[in-house]
Amino acid sequence: MPKTEFSPSIESRPTYPGLTSQGSAPAIMVADAAGAEALVDLVATDASVMDHAHVVLIAKAPELAAKLTALTPKALHEAPDLDAATPLVTQILDTAKMGTQLYLAGSEGVIGHVSALAFARGLPMEAIQSEHRGSIARRMQCVHCKGITEDVTTDPFVCAHCDLTLFMRDHFSRRLGVFQAVCVDAETPGVVPATEEIRP
Amino acid sequence: MKLALKVTEIEQLSPLVKRFRFEDPKGASLPVFSGGAHITVEMPEGDTIRRNSYSLISDPYDGSGYEIAVRREDRGRGGSLYMHRKLSEGDDITVSTPANLFQLDLRARKHVLIGGGIGITPFLSQLKQLDMEQKPFELHYAARSREEAAGLKLLPKAAHIHVHLSEEGARMDLGAILDGQPMGTHVYTCGPEGLIAAVADQAARLGWPKSTVHSEAFTAPPPGEPFDVVIASTGQTVTVKADQSLLEALEAAKVEINYSCRGGVCGRCRTKVIACEGRILHNDHWLSIEERAAQKDIMPCMSRFKGTRLELDL
Amino acid sequence: MTMQFNDETFRGDYTYHNSQKAIRRFPFPFDQDAYMYSVNIEQHPGGPEGSPFEVMFDVDEHYVAEMKDREITLAEDPLRCQSLPHMELAGWDLLELIMVSKARDYPELFTLHRDGNDWHWINKPLGIEKKFTFLDPTTLPCGPMEYITRQTQGDFALLHERDGNLWMDAGMVTSQADWSLDFDVGMNFFEWHAPVPKARKMGVFDKALKFLLSVGQDQSYRRLNWTLTVNPRLDTSPETYHKWGPEKRSVTPENVGRKQFLRVELQTFFRLPRSNALAFPIRCYLANLEDLAGQPKWGRRLHRVLRDIDPTLAEYKGFAVNQEMIVDYLSQFDDGAPTSPGIFPDG
Numbered sequence: 087m088p089k090t091e092f093s094p095s096i097e098s099r100p101t102y103p104g105l106t107s108q109g110s111a112p113a114i115m116v117a118d119a120a121g122a123e124a125l126v127d128l129v130a131t132d133a134s135v136m137d138h139a140h141v142v143l144i145a146k147a148p149e150l151a152a153k154l155t156a157l158t159p160k161a162l163h164e165a166p167d168l169d170a171a172t173p174l175v176t177q178i179l180d181t182a183k184m185g186t187q188l189y190l191a192g193s194e195g196v197i198g199h200v201s202a203l204a205f206a207r208g209l210p211m212e213a214i215q216s217e218h219r220g221s222i223a224r225r226m227q228c229v230h231c232k233g234i235t236e237d238v239t240t241d242p243f244v245c246a247h248c249d250l251t252l253f254m255r256d257h258f259s260r261r262l263g264v265f266q267a268v269c270v271d272a273e274t275p276g277v278v279p280a281t282e283e284i285r286p
Numbered sequence: 287m288k289l290a291l292k293v294t295e296i297e298q299l300s301p302l303v304k305r306f307r308f309e310d311p312k313g314a315s316l317p318v319f320s321g322g323a324h325i326t327v328e329m330p331e332g333d334t335i336r337r338n339s340y341s342l343i344s345d346p347y348d349g350s351g352y353e354i355a356v357r358r359e360d361r362g363r364g365g366s367l368y369m370h371r372k373l374s375e376g377d378d379i380t381v382s383t384p385a386n387l388f389q390l391d392l393r394a395r396k397h398v399l400i401g402g403g404i405g406i407t408p409f410l411s412q413l414k415q416l417d418m419e420q421k422p423f424e425l426h427y428a429a430r431s432r433e434e435a436a437g438l439k440l441l442p443k444a445a446h447i448h449v450h451l452s453e454e455g456a457r458m459d460l461g462a463i464l465d466g467q468p469m470g471t472h473v474y475t476c477g478p479e480g481l482i483a484a485v486a487d488q489a490a491r492l493g494w495p496k497s498t499v500h501s502e503a504f505t506a507p508p509p510g511e512p513f514d515v516v517i518a519s520t521g522q523t524v525t526v527k528a529d530q531s532l533l534e535a536l537e538a539a540k541v542e543i544n545y546s547c548r549g550g551v552c553g554r555c556r557t558k559v560i561a562c563e564g565r566i567l568h569n570d571h572w573l574s575i576e577e578r579a580a581q582k583d584i585m586p587c588m589s590r591f592k593g594t595r596l597e598l599d600l
Numbered sequence: 601m602t603m604q605f606n607d608e609t610f611r612g613d614y615t616y617h618n619s620q621k622a623i624r625r626f627p628f629p630f631d632q633d634a635y636m637y638s639v640n641i642e643q644h645p646g647g648p649e650g651s652p653f654e655v656m657f658d659v660d661e662h663y664v665a666e667m668k669d670r671e672i673t674l675a676e677d678p679l680r681c682q683s684l685p686h687m688e689l690a691g692w693d694l695l696e697l698i699m700v701s702k703a704r705d706y707p708e709l710f711t712l713h714r715d716g717n718d719w720h721w722i723n724k725p726l727g728i729e730k731k732f733t734f735l736d737p738t739t740l741p742c743g744p745m746e747y748i749t750r751q752t753q754g755d756f757a758l759l760h761e762r763d764g765n766l767w768m769d770a771g772m773v774t775s776q777a778d779w780s781l782d783f784d785v786g787m788n789f790f791e792w793h794a795p796v797p798k799a800r801k802m803g804v805f806d807k808a809l810k811f812l813l814s815v816g817q818d819q820s821y822r823r824l825n826w827t828l829t830v831n832p833r834l835d836t837s838p839e840t841y842h843k844w845g846p847e848k849r850s851v852t853p854e855n856v857g858r859k860q861f862l863r864v865e866l867q868t869f870f871r872l873p874r875s876n877a878l879a880f881p882i883r884c885y886l887a888n889l890e891d892l893a894g895q896p897k898w899g900r901r902l903h904r905v906l907r908d909i910d911p912t913l914a915e916y917k918g919f920a921v922n923q924e925m926i927v928d929y930l931s932q933f934d935d936g937a938p939t940s941p942g943i944f945p946d947g
Contacts (some may be wrong), residue, residue, distance in 0.1 A: 098787065099796035111493050182469040185493030197477050208470020213495035229780055229838045232679075250842060257795050261786035268838055271920070272845030287818035317817055320876040347735075348872060383818040388875045391762050418735075420691070488852035497763050547816070554814060584930075 089124070090218040092286045101254040102197065102218040106145050107132035111162075112139075113187040114157070114178055116171070120220025121192025122154060128189065129157045136160070140178050144196060168199055168236075175200055177264045179207045188218040195225035195236055198263030204270035205260060208219045222286050227264035228252055234264055240281050242270045251278050288328075289316065291352070293377045295524040299355060303404065303436035304370055305343070307353045313384030314383055315349035319384035321486040322502075325352060326382040326548055329368040334538050335575070338365040339548045340341060341441060341476075342384060343410035347418065352381065355436060356580045363529045387552055388476070388502040390415065395470030397423040398463065400485055402477025403430075406437035408502060409476065413442070426450060428458045460488040475501040503571055506550060507531035510567065512588045516597040517541055518560050532586040541600050543586065550588035557584050557598050564593010602708060605664040605725060611672070616832035616886065622661055623891045627652050627864050628943045633904040635913075637804050637856045642812065644822035644868050648944065652866060653822065656701035656882065657752060659709065664725050666753050666775070666834065673774040673835045674750075679782040680837075681746050683758070683770035690758045690770060691745030692735055693872035694879050698748050723751055745770055752893055753833060754866075754883030755905060757781075759789075759812075761876060766812060775834035775884045777827045778841070778918065783939040796916065824943075825865040828919040828926070831885045832861055851922050854927045857890035860922065862902070889929060895945035899933030906930065 089104055103127045113135065117125050122143060139159040143151055146166050155162050165171035188204055190197045197216045204214055219286055223237040233247025241254045245267070252267035259266070271278050310316060319342060329336040344353035355395035356369045373379070388408050390397060397416060399409045406427050416423045425444040429435035431453040441447055450458040464473065464485075473494070475485040482501040489499045509529050516523050517539075526535040533555055536543050546554040550570030559566070559582050568578045570585035577583055584591075584598070608615045618626070619785055647653025652660070676779055684690060699721055703712035713720040717734040728751065732739035740747045749756050749772035758770035765788045773781035784792045789809045794827035815821065830848045851859050866883040906919075907927045914920040940946055 096794040098791040107708070107905050108493060179469065184464070184467045184469060184471050184498070186469060187493060207499075208393065210495045210497045212497060229783065230840075230842055232782070255795070257783070260789070260791075262783070266780070266783055266838075269842040271847070272842040273848050275846060318873045319817070320874055323876070383816065384873075389761070391878045392689070392760075393684075422878050436641075475763075546816070 088219075090222060090286055092218070095256045098258045100194075100198070100216075100258055100260070103164040104217045105191060105215050108215075109134040110134035110137040111185060111187050112183065113189060114175070114182065115139050115141045115191075116175060116196065117141070117190070118192035118220065119147050119150060120195050121190070121196065122147075122150045122216070124191035124217040124219050125154065125189070126157070133157075135189075138171075140180070142171055142175055144168055144192070150186045150266075164171055168196060169240070172199075172203070176203055179209075182207075188214045190214065192219055193221050193223060193237075195223065195263075197213065197248045198225055198258070198260075200263075201250075202261055202263035203278060211260060222284060223243075224254065224284070225246040225264050226252070226254060227259075227262060229266055229268050235267070238267075239284055241284050242278060242281060253279075254284065287383050289381050289383060289530070291316075291365075291379050291381060293373055293375050293379055294351065295353075296373065296375055299320075299436035299439050300434055301432070302358045303355055304358075305353060305355050305440075306369065306373070307344075307351050308381060309351040316352060317351050317383050319346045319377075319411070320386050320389055321346050321415035322388035322390060322408045322575070323384040323386040323411065324547070325354070325384055327354070327366070328380040329365055329372075330366060331364070331372075332527055334527075334532055335533060336365045336368065336530075337548055338369075341388075341407035341411070343407050345414045345485055346411045347414075352384075355404065355407050355410075359506065361509070362506055363392045363531065364508055371408070385546055385552075387547055388474070388500070390474070391472050391500070392419065392421070393470075394472040394498075395468055397421060397470075398467060398471060398473040399423060400428070400458075400460075400463070400473065400475045400477075400481070401437065402424070402428045402475075402481040403434075403485070404436070405475075405477025405502075406441075407463075409474070410437070412474075414506075424448065424463075426458055426463060428452070430566075436569070445579070451591040460484055461492075464488050464492055464494070472498045474502060476503075479503055502551070505588075507533070507548070507550075507588050508569055513591045513593075513594065515591065515594070516561075516595065517600050519600060526590070531588065532584070532590060536586060536600070543600060545587055548587045550585050553585075554568065555585055557586055557595065557600060558582065559584055560599050561595055561597035562591075562593070563595040564591060566596070568590055601661075603659070603725075604661060606661045608662070608665045610665070610669045610834045611834055614790050614831050614833070615663070616662070618887055618891055619661060623887060623894060624945060625651055625660075626887045626892070626897075627824055627866055627885055628780075628892070628901075628945070629826040629862075629864050629865060630905050631941065633939060633945045634908055635905045636910070640821045642765070644820050651944075652885070655705040656820070656868075657698055657754075657881070658706070658866070659706055659725075659753065663753055667726060667751065667758065669834050670750060672773045675776055677839060680774050681749070682771045682781060682785050683743055683745055684786065685818050687745070687758055687760065687770035687877070688737065688743060688873075690760070690872055690875035690877035690879070691743055691748075693875050693877065694758065695744040695748040696734070697870060697872065698752050702752075708923070726751055745772060747919070752881075754881050757880040757882070758872075758877040759880055761813065761878065764813070765789055766809065766878060774837075776837055777829075777865070777884075778786065778836050778838055780838045782839075790812050815871045815878065817870055817873055817900075820868060820870045822866060822868045822912050825867055827863050827917040827926050828922075829861045829863045829886065830859055832888070834886075847902060848921065851925055853925055853928065855892070855920070858888050860929075861886045861888050862892060889926065891931065894931040896933070897939050897946045899930065900935070900937065901939050903927065903930035903934040 136159045141159040200230040228245040231248035235246040255266045257266045291308040297305040314527045340354040428450040546552045567590040569588040652658040702710040709723040755773045759766040760769040864885045870879040
């Protein structure tokens, strides 16, 4: 699956320009199943990018893990989902030195969440490389109950925590790594527009 | 706002550097400031007022006085010579309120401060702020010789303060300083252009993100050959003398113009050029290479002109 | 003269009300009969005696009730007050600015004694007396920004300057026009303004940011912004939108004059000395259409502005759904006569 092209939006909505090798430098790479292909493509442009790379694969996919191992990173770590990966990524970031390159690939949820972790540890946003691959599902935060609903593909959608029907905004918080969702029928309870699949 | 103060102390720190202390004549408290801030000092001579900006070196949270350190530049426009030769304890002096173009990024997990020569000055106030904030830092001060190292008298002795004197064979190794710093470190450099460029190069080689690399290349405006400028709104011609900056000449001619740093870094005095037959001598750090080449803008606080006609949108 | 404070509410039974004096000094935001975005910035403080522009931090008849309302909002949602760790110093700067200003401008209400860093603060209207050590957070019951903004009307954002931008890294926000501090904290100037339509394209924000970055330690400025709110509700937050949203549809031709409020933000800007951060207080003033139309100039002008406004702005400011009713109501106060320049009422 190729890199996703999103339609232009507001200033707070992140963009994902794609991965470019920074050469044989210390690196942290985090990818989900779809994002793993972006890492494969990255290595095809410059094999040395893996010399000092910790790769975290967020997927239950042994064949993908084998494919990434074949690229000979310094280490490959596997985690079944984002929650399980978080303490691992946090630990790697906490002990990283200046000059460590961060490569993120996959869904907006993975990119947003790991960016937020890195940002909180002092890595500026402009130093984080990202490439969107796979599902355009969004990680949405309900502005009312603050609960986060993962993998949202429709607008409006129902909050997994407080059951309000929410509409998606493009307003994005890098600190939290989430898009904002707001009650769609706040002024006219019960009057909800038709549900649509989201587009890039 | 301007502050009318008195010179209360002058101390020779090294053959070329003097420390000055200014206080309110009635003992009133002066506005406190942030580490890295500067003030602009007025130096009246005859019918011209020269203004140079100097980093504050005193405790930022202490309003009892302001201190600066000035290096004598014998080939300068005369500002530092005025400070060194004309000013005595007890004299009146007018300064601006503090402004800061070189502040610490207080989010940093660690700060690395690198000062070369007189470039140590902004770090002296930052040290006090870092101590108060209890933030981890290391400071590297490079100078040619012990005699020239005016900063030695002002720096505390501590394990994280390193002095590199090249004459004593202790040259600063930027690679060793920058390599292996923890994620979230910021580096700040003040001093000669060569040092600033060397730190930026080394940081880039090690993959430091640009926004973690800070510098201040504060210099006083250089002297040069006299030249004329035409003020578009009035048609008036203003002559800029050899030892005067364009900004100072405009001020002397009562032409309205905005300014802050007077060192080519803040962008406030940026002025549109309407006609330019000749070459603008850009001495600022504000305009990009393309903007310089276009000759459509000038920073009057630092830059000069060589040619037949320069007309400004003022 | 001792100030009288209203006993009133900003929710539930909405007993909020303006005295005649409060109406006359209302910061009416329109200086002409039409509205479009502009960087309408003036020096602050400074303005006619008795106006809300006269002193740094205006204290009026709503002070005590507004502070009670803030307490209720914070108890329900503590995330309305946040300060990223590097902003504590800016919090102390703000506390000093407000305490010094209020003690100077309202000596009958506030007193500040300072002996070095040993400070003694007395706030008579709220019955607070506190001895503490300046710059020592262990001597206050909460962070310095929270402490002082629980005693000061208006919302507050503290902006950190870096990389040629301003970052909203701390704030106390309980009387906002539908934006979430919890979501926006940590954003830069362009990110937190991203949802505002049109303005970026017009270059308004580029100019505004450039201006703000150049604000010096000895200068402070203000501008007015506005929107419309149904009922005198301070806390129109996105967090509680599903609770107050239905009220927006409760306006009728009979009640619009009393229920529809003009909401004016007096925004001010201060460069803080120790942190070099910018303080951005946003003070909210509310007056209903009926009270405003009591000043003939304002009745005429408000009618013209709201009738002719760009539909995108009416939508963004959230009153498009009631616009027709509002304009119909206001038309009775507009005889077509010319209005005088400036924002202040005639006579």
